[in-house]
């Protein structure tokens with residue numbers, strides 16, 4: 542193939558759009574033709590310059606918050622509706638229909654408040670110089686460490702074969718109620734697991750997943766305990782760790 | 791560890807769209823050349839995306855879908871309507887020949903600002919296709935979806951866009967085109 546024909550393909554070459562045989566053929570040609578290889582190099586350089594120059598404008602923090610909120614508000618509305626369908630039949634015998642909306646709003650506000658507090662605990666703990674009081678990746682060390690320090694026991698999952706690792710734990714408090722705070726790691730992200738007695742935790746009696754600030758939450762009740770999982774990772778990862786904890790024996 | 795999300799697709803618009811926020815904003819700002827207009831454009835894109843998410847086909851390219859919404863919204867905006875002039879800088883334009891290529895000038899100057907200025911001066915069709923290809927690193931197929939043009943047109947328009955960009959860069963070299971000759 543003459544040079545002129547190759548010249549027409551240099552853009553596609555720089556853009557990585559040539560088929561493998563074409564790529565190999567052009568490679569062969571360029572080894573013999575200095576002109577074409579210089580031109581190809583120039584295309585690649587130009588492309589790179591545009592890539593650098595083109596990353597130019599950054600959204601303001603206010604605008605980012607505005608759009609994030611507008612998208613997440615819609616999501617909250619969706620889950621709220623779903624939640625009502627599940628719980629309404631059970632509650633109808635207890636409360637007047639007129640009072641229901643108040644209850645829903647109050648419960649959700651309470652839950653948001655608890656989430657917010659736990660997010661603060663998560664951030665403050667990770668920022669401190671000694672995030673954990675018992676440093677161990679071994680659940681068989683961490684679990685007994687809590688005995689005598691908090692008024693309940695719990696099971697921790699085996700993590701072998703997963704991407705999660707345990708960093709350690711500490712005693713924490715939510716509304717003066719002592720509980721366990723465990724820190725796990727997943728791909729350079731730290732995830733907090735909080736465990737409180739269910740009666741003592743001021744959370745409303747609802748479980749589910751949500752996002753507060755930039756954190757993903759999941760919480761549920763199990764064997765008289767309430768679990769909260771918090772982290773700046775996606776819902777799938779939070780869900781995966783939650784499942785491990787739920788299945789722990 | 792990835793677990794497939796069993797939740798409803800409606801809950802996932804935010805998960806899919808928010809990671810594109812920075813890219814969409816950058817693209818919007820390049821198109822509108824104005825912060826406030828860019829913000830309006832991005833906001834409208836997210837609102838339209840959220841409303842139309844039911845019609846989005848899972849498994850197809852979500853990023854291309856969002857960029858297409860943004861671009862179509864831009865084209866119907868006041869600034870966008872003004873920008874739909876026919877493609878200038880057409881292939882008839884010749885690049886001055888000489889020992890020094892536009893790319894050499896570029897390397898010599900290492901001047902990001904010159905590239906920015908040159909990009910700014912290009913017509914919207916040329917500017918947008920270069921941003922999609924070089925900044926967003928979209929494939930020709932993806933670009934074709936965003937711009938709703940055939941992949942063959944993507945290739946020829948890109949070629950002309952780069953030619954136009956190189957001409958502008960050359961003009962910006964010290965002394966202008968004549969000095970290069």
Ligand SMILES: [Zn+2]
Pocket residue numbers: 543544547570574576577578
């Ligand atoms: Zn050649």
